[in-house]
Amino acid sequence: MKKQILITGGAGFIGSHTADALTKKGYRIRILDNLLSAVHNNTWPEYVRGRGYELIKGDVRKKKDWVRALRGVSYVYHFAAYQDQRPDFSVFFTTNTVSTALLYEIIVEKKLPIKKVILASSQFVYGDGMYRCAHTGETFFPELRSVHALQKKSWEILCSHKAPAMPIPFREDQRVTPTNSYGLSKHALEEAALRLGKTYGIPTVLMRYSIVQGPRQSPRNLYSGALRIFCVQALTGKPITVYEDGKQKRDFVNIEDVVAANIVVLNNPKADFKVFNVGGGRGILVLDFAKLVKKITDSASPIIVSGFRRTDTRHAISNISKLEKLHWKPRFGPEKSIRDYIDWLRTFKTKKSFHIPKTFF
Template identity: 30%
Template sequence: MKMLITGGAGFIGSHVCEFYAQRNYEIFVVDNLSSSNLENIMHIENLTFYQKDVSDCDFMEQLIKEHDFDYVIHLAALVSVAESIAHPKISLKNNLEASLNLLINLRKHSKKLKKALFASSAAVYGNLEKLPKAPEDQVLPQSPYAIDKYAAERNFIIFNELFGLPTTVLRFFNVYGERQNDSSPYSGVISIMLHKFKHDEKFIFFGDGTQTRDFVYIADVIQAINLVLMHEEATGEVYNVGTGHQTSLKEIFDVFSEISKIDLEFEHQDARKGDIKYSYAEIDKLSHLGYTPQFDIHSGLNNLYKKM
């Protein structure tokens, strides 16, 4: 089986590569290494790496024509809400245009495609008051990131409805785990906080720290990806990927304090613009495919802390 993983050298992508390489898939990775690291996948055999931008339409067309992939997992993106506000056109190019080009090329050249999976985001729900957030609920995107992710996921679904392309959309909630980039102010909050605890540096809460997220451990995300890939009935559908529970930033901070036994300094600054206040997933739809999260926030953070 040939599998194309865009953004495969990134945090989530490298775990996906490992999982399918162990199952003898032939893996092809396209990644521009803008926020990822080749070292994440150096140890994986049976993997072909292209340092290319997914928005390079000619390159992507040639690649898809040449290989006729069985599976495509589209993870390459600008991943930060805050960064999309600072650079909306980069989000448009990377999060929307590149995925539309991918769909056009798949439609044109794929004969064997079994599933093209799009990594969308819980950010599409915005500050929807109803909790937990379910795939059939209203969306209220409130950042360029969320707008582009929503438009891109609609394209994935519409290419299924119009042309029969076998697509599935996953709305990831807040994924954390080993190899998540911790070196940028735009990195995910758990990786930043962990880095601060490991280096005894002050942590900054944007806002009062009571904002919540559904933090989902990478192993459970891999479980979700594999389930939708292996179930034909997941085609043309949108799923939430989370744990079904919310945790505030303050609670995460307390768990790290307890695990590390460090009394870390912190301060509060203004909340970020475009930031969501409360978020957690309704996961019933994915549960019907057999999804059961294996890690709650305590076991996930403990596991991560030990490995870092």
């Protein structure tokens, strides 16, 4: 009998790709998703329909929906989440953190034979992370940059000598300093899952994804980030808008590498009760990424560098050596993510709403 896997948020980007890969490995897939309107417009996306998946429309904030979805399940991927930088702070905690507590509560209460729980956390838990002063070599954890500094276009994190400090790639064992409700709720989720998992003997793995890129990132979803925004801007002939001076570094990871990571930790007991960074392994300037999108789309759009977002971090790069020890490494760069995303956009049903010219499709 094939083992049953529950994927919450499985109608989404990472969950659906993970479902496809697990099916190929012989698992049965059940998806619990509330089809959040910001992502899906309340309908099951075509890429999960007709694939033999059991689809349950339900909410991870509701115990009864979890109970129904957990029946007969061996493994759980908990991916459903509230994302973005929004002011409804409490929704991050109810969706991301309370849902995690509910999951463990039901496993313990009903003595469910769950073999492993794998949860989506985020690079966002690090906030700005740790920096090194170029003068003394000392390390420090900076505060979020002030609005005043950002208005003055003082983008870099400064050390006590008022000189730009050097970012140190995030390591799983460093202190975390989330800068927004999303990061805070993910960190709380990690703590809850690890503590409850250890106490009740439920193998648990936390995945701190960097910025994941590839097809099925909902063009409706503002959280989908630079790939979605730049591609849609480039394809519609609108200016490609880059914040700050474009020299902030980001760590982009391709969805196929993320799926491979999700599978590596499933059957390897060495992953149990551990936290892993899942990133692309190198930092890329956001401006260079915008230029790459422009080149690949052959767009005439100008790149405009201006503006900033209050809670953006300056640089965000994860050290991935811990997961590499489990024989995983990223294989694909942003070029593939951009090309695959554009190919997928061509097939996207509601393309009209993005005013992408007909000639493109």
